[in-house]
Amino acid sequence: MAKVNFSEYQIKGFYDEMFDDNRTVRPSYDLFKKSLEKVSWNKLNNLQNSTDRTQLSLGMTFNVYSDNEGVERILHLDIIPRIVSGDDWDFLSRGLQQRIVALNMFIDDIYNDQKVLKDNIIPKELVLSSASYMKECVGLKPPQNVWSHISGTDLIRGADGKFYVLEDNLRCPSGVSYMLENREILKRTFPEMFEQLHVRPVHDYSHYLRDMLESLTEVEKPNIVVMTPGIFNSAYFEHSYLAQQIGGELVEGRDLVVQDGFVYMKTIKGLQQVDVIYRRVDDEFIDPKVFNKDSLLGTPGLFSAYLKGNVVLVNAPGAGVADDKAVYAYIPRLIKYYLGEEALLPNIKTYICAEESDCKYVLENIAQLVVKQTDGSGGYGMLIGPHSTKEEQDEFVIKIKNNPRNYIAQPMINLSRVPTLCDNTIEGRHVDLRPYILYGKDIKVIPGALTRVALTKGSLVVNSSQGGGSKDTWVLDNK
Amino acid sequence: MLSRIADTMYWMNRYIERAENYARFMDVNFNLSLESVPDAEQQWKPLVMITGDWPLYESLYETVEKEKVIYFLGFDPKNPNSMYNSICNARENARAIRPELTKELWEQINYVYFLVKDGLEKKRWKENDPREFFKKVKKGCQMLYGIFAITISRTDGWHFGKIGQLIERADKTSRVLDVKYHILLPSLQGVGTTFDLSQWAALLKSVSAYDMYRKKYGKLTAVKISEFLILDEIFPRSMNFCLIQAEKSLNTITGNEGGFSNSAEKQLGKLKSTLEFADINDIFDGGLHEYADSFQKELNGVSSAIYDSFFANKYESINLNTTKQ
Numbered sequence: 087m088a089k090v091n092f093s094e095y096q097i098k099g100f101y102d103e104m105f106d107d108n109r110t111v112r113p114s115y116d117l118f119k120k121s122l123e124k125v126s127w128n129k130l131n132n133l134q135n136s137t138d139r140t141q142l143s144l145g146m147t148f149n150v151y152s153d154n155e156g157v158e159r160i161l162h163l164d165i166i167p168r169i170v171s172g173d174d175w176d177f178l179s180r181g182l183q184q185r186i187v188a189l190n191m192f193i194d195d196i197y198n199d200q201k202v203l204k205d206n207i208i209p210k211e212l213v214l215s216s217a218s219y220m221k222e223c224v225g226l227k228p229p230q231n232v233w234s235h236i237s238g239t240d241l242i243r244g245a246d247g248k249f250y251v252l253e254d255n256l257r258c259p260s261g262v263s264y265m266l267e268n269r270e271i272l273k274r275t276f277p278e279m280f281e282q283l284h285v286r287p288v289h290d291y292s293h294y295l296r297d298m299l300e301s302l303t304e305v306e307k308p309n310i311v312v313m314t315p316g317i318f319n320s321a322y323f324e325h326s327y328l329a330q331q332i333g334g335e336l337v338e339g340r341d342l343v344v345q346d347g348f349v350y351m352k353t354i355k356g357l358q359q360v361d362v363i364y365r366r367v368d369d370e371f372i373d374p375k376v377f378n379k380d381s382l383l384g385t386p387g388l389f390s391a392y393l394k395g396n397v398v399l400v401n402a403p404g405a406g407v408a409d410d411k412a413v414y415a416y417i418p419r420l421i422k423y424y425l426g427e428e429a430l431l432p433n434i435k436t437y438i439c440a441e442e443s444d445c446k447y448v449l450e451n452i453a454q455l456v457v458k459q460t461d462g463s464g465g466y467g468m469l470i471g472p473h474s475t476k477e478e479q480d481e482f483v484i485k486i487k488n489n490p491r492n493y494i495a496q497p498m499i500n501l502s503r504v505p506t507l508c509d510n511t512i513e514g515r516h517v518d519l520r521p522y523i524l525y526g527k528d529i530k531v532i533p534g535a536l537t538r539v540a541l542t543k544g545s546l547v548v549n550s551s552q553g554g555g556s557k558d559t560w561v562l563d564n565k
Numbered sequence: 566m567l568s569r570i571a572d573t574m575y576w577m578n579r580y581i582e583r584a585e586n587y588a589r590f591m592d593v594n595f596n597l598s599l600e601s602v603p604d605a606e607q608q609w610k611p612l613v614m615i616t617g618d619w620p621l622y623e624s625l626y627e628t629v630e631k632e633k634v635i636y637f638l639g640f641d642p643k644n645p646n647s648m649y650n651s652i653c654n655a656r657e658n659a660r661a662i663r664p665e666l667t668k669e670l671w672e673q674i675n676y677v678y679f680l681v682k683d684g685l686e687k688k689r690w691k692e693n694d695p696r697e698f699f700k701k702v703k704k705g706c707q708m709l710y711g712i713f714a715i716t717i718s719r720t721d722g723w724h725f726g727k728i729g730q731l732i733e734r735a736d737k738t739s740r741v742l743d744v745k746y747h748i749l750l751p752s753l754q755g756v757g758t759t760f761d762l763s764q765w766a767a768l769l770k771s772v773s774a775y776d777m778y779r780k781k782y783g784k785l786t787a788v789k790i791s792e793f794l795i796l797d798e799i800f801p802r803s804m805n806f807c808l809i810q811a812e813k814s815l816n817t818i819t820g821n822e823g824g825f826s827n828s829a830e831k832q833l834g835k836l837k838s839t840l841e842f843a844d845i846n847d848i849f850d851g852g853l854h855e856y857a858d859s860f861q862k863e864l865n866g867v868s869s870a871i872y873d874s875f876f877a878n879k880y881e882s883i884n885l886n887t888t889k890q
Binding site for chain 2: 145312326330334335336337351353354
C-alpha cells in the first residue's frame with residue numbers, strides 16, 4: 087500500500103504553513119511530516135473516516151440558518167493539524183493580551199467618561215452610531231472593569247508570513263468547544279505524534295473559565311449558569327458542552343424569573359437564586375422589557391437586575407461596540423492612546439465607507455476589495471470583489487451608497503494554506519486562526535485555537551455556515 | 566433541578582422505554598409468525614392494538630400486512646409513537662439536557678439514534694428477517710439503561726427519569742396483557758391448545774418475562790401469567806413492581822416518609838395500594854380488559870399529577886421559596 091507523500095503537493099505562490107517557498111519543510115512540521123509519510127493512504131483515509139464517526143457520536147453538530155430547521159451538520163474536522171511554533175505563539179499571545187486590554191479600556195471609556203471621543207482619537211458619530219452601542223449601558227461599571235471577559239480574535243497569516251488581526255469577537259465568540267473536542271479526537275488519531283511533538287495542552291480552558299466566572303462575584307459558591315437561546319440555535323452543541331464543562335445549569339430565558347430585583351431559576355422545589363450568567367444570547371434579546379420587545383429568548387427584568395448589581399452577565403451588554411468593523415480600523419490608534427504602545431499585531435488596511443474619501447476609493451475599486459457589513463458576522467453580508475460577478479458588485483455599490491456607515495472594505499488577503507486531506511490526495515487549503523482569551527483578574531490566552539479551513543478549492547471563506555471545516559491547532563513548546 | 570430539565574429527563578426515559586418495548590414486541594411477534602397460522606391480520610393487528618394507535622393505522626393503511634405493521638410501528642415518521650420517532654424524541658430531549666448526562670450516555674443515545682435513522686434509510690422493514698435490526702435497537706436501549714444506572718448520580722433528575730421509565734413500563738405491560746386477552750381468547754375452545762400456549766409464551770416474551778415466569782410457576786396458565794405480570798412484587802416489569810419503585814423515587818424527591826405531600830404522591834400511592842391488595846381472582850371476575858383499561862387511565866392521571874406538581878411553573882401562587890445550594 088502506497089505511503090503518504092507530498093511529491094505532488096502544490097504551493098502555488100501562497101504562504102504555506104508546512105513548506106517554505108523552496109519546498110523545504112518548516113521546522114514546526116518536520117517531525118509531523120516524517121511520521122505522516124510512514125502512514126499508508128489507506129490508513130490515513132480510515133483515520134479520517136473514524137474521525138467523522140466520532141464527531142457524530144459526540145453530537146458535535148450545528149444547525150445552518152439558511153437551511154430548514156432540524157438540519158444538523160457536523161463541522162468537518164480535517165485530521166491534518168495546523169501547527170504553530172512556540173515562538174510564533176508567544177508573540178501572538180503578547181499581541182492578543184495587549185489588544186484585549188486596550189479594547190476593554192475603550193469600551194469602559196465609551197460608556198463612562200468618553201475621553202477618547204473628547205480627544206478626537208475616533209469620530210464620535212462613528213462610535214455612537216454603531217448598532218452594537220447600547221445607550222442603556224451608559225454609566226455601567228462591570229466587575230473588574232472588564233466588559234469582554236470571553237473573547238476570540240480572528241487572525242490570518244498573509245503572503246508575507248505575518249499575522250494580522252482580521253476581526254475581534256467580543257460578544258459571544260463561538261467555536262471553543264471545537265477547539266477542545268478536536269484536540270480530544272486528534273489525540274486518539276495520532277497518539278504517537280503527541281508524545282514526540284510536545285504540544286501545549288488546551289484542556290484547562292474549562293477550569294480557567296469556571297475560575298474566571300467565579301471571580302466576578304463576591305458570593306461564595308456562586309450559582310453559575312449558561313444561558314442559551316435553545317436547542318435550535320446553531321451553537322447549541324457548544325452551549326450544552328460548556329455548561330457541562332463548568333458544572334453549571336444550562337438555562338433558557340423561560341427558566342429564569344426576576345423577582346424583587348434578583349434573578350432566580352425555576353426548579354422543582356421553588357426558586358433558586360442565580361449569581362452569574364454566561365449568556366450566549368445576544369444583547370438585544372436578553373430582556374424584552376429593555377431591548378427587543380418581541381424577544382422570547384430573554385427574561386423580563388434581567389437587565390435591571392444586572393444594573394442593580396444583583397447578577398453578573400458575561401459578557402457585559404454593550405461590549406460589541408468595540409468589535410464593530412468600522413471601529414476596528416481605529417484599534418491601533420486606540421492601543422497607542424490607552425497603553426502608549428505600538429500595536430504588536432497589525433490590522434489589515436481598512437477603508438471606512440462612512441468617510442468620504444475612503445468611500446470614493448471603495449466604490450471605484452470594488453472589484454479588487456472585500457466589502458463587509460460593519461455589524462455582520464458568520465460570513466453573511468459580504469462581497470469578495472475578485473471572486474464576484476458584476477451584478478453582485480453593482481448590488482453592493484447601491485447598498486454602500488444607501489448606508490455608507492454600514493460598510494467597510496479591505497484588500498483581499500490571500501490567507502495562508504495548510505495541507506488538507508481531499509479525496510485521497512493532499513492539497514493546500516486556506517485557513518484562519520481563532521484563539522480564545524479569558525479576562526478576569528488576569529488574562530489567559532489558551533495555547534491553541536480553532537483553525538477554520540475553507541474546504542472548497544480556491545475558496546477564502548472559512549465560516550462554518552459557508553462550507554468551512556476545522557483543524558486542530560497544535561502550539562508547540564519552545565525547544 | 567430546573568423544572569424544565571426534570572420534565573425533559575422524565576420524557577427522555579419514557580421514550581427510550583417505549584422504543585425498547587416496541588423493538589421487543591416486533592422481534593417476538595415476527596418470531597411467532599414464522600410458526601403459527603399465517604393469517605397476517607390475526608397475527609399483526611393485536612400488535613397495533615397494544616399501542617393504542619389502531620385508529621391512526623386504519624386511517625393510513627387499508628390492509629393489515631406484516632410489512633406495513635412493521636413499518637408503522639418501527640419506522641413510520643407519521644406515527645408519533647413509532648420506534649423511530651420515540652428514539653428521535655428521546656434524543657431531542659437528551660440534547661436539551663445534555664449537561665445533565667454523561668458523555669457515555671450521550672454517545673450511546675447518538676448510537677441508537679443513528680441506528681434507527683439508518684434503518685429508515687435502508688428500509689429495514691422490507692428485509693426478509695428484520696429481527697437482527699430490532700435486537701440491535703433493543704440492546705442499544707438496554708445499554709442506555711445500564712449507562713444511566715451506573716454513570717448518573719442519584720439526583721432528583723435521575724429519579725424523575727426513573728419514574729418516567731417505570732410508568733411507561735407499567736403502561737406497556739398492562740397493554741400487552743389487555744390486548745392478548747381479547748384477541749387470543751374470544752372462545753374457550755382454543756384454550757390449552759398448542760396454538761394458545763405458544764401465544765401465551767409469546768406474550769411473556771414480549772415483556773421479557775418468560776424465563777422468570779417459568780422459574781416461578783413452571784406451568785403456563787392465563788391466571789398465573791396475569792398474576793405474574795400484574796401483581797408480582799419482585800419481577801421488574803410487573804405493574805406492581807413498577808409502581809412500588811416509582812413511589813420510592815417520588816418519595817426520595819419530596820423527602821416525604823409517610824402519607825402524601827402533593828397530588829402526584831397521592832395518586833401514585835392510591836394506585837399502588839389497589840395493586841398491593843388486589844386478588845387475581847377478583848380481577849378476572851371484574852374482567853381483565855376492564856381492569857387494564859382503568860389502570861391505564863389511572864396511570865395517565867398520575868403522569869398529569871406529576872406534571873402539575875413539579876413541572877408546570879406556577880410560581881405566582883407559591884411563596885417565594887428561595888433556596889441556596
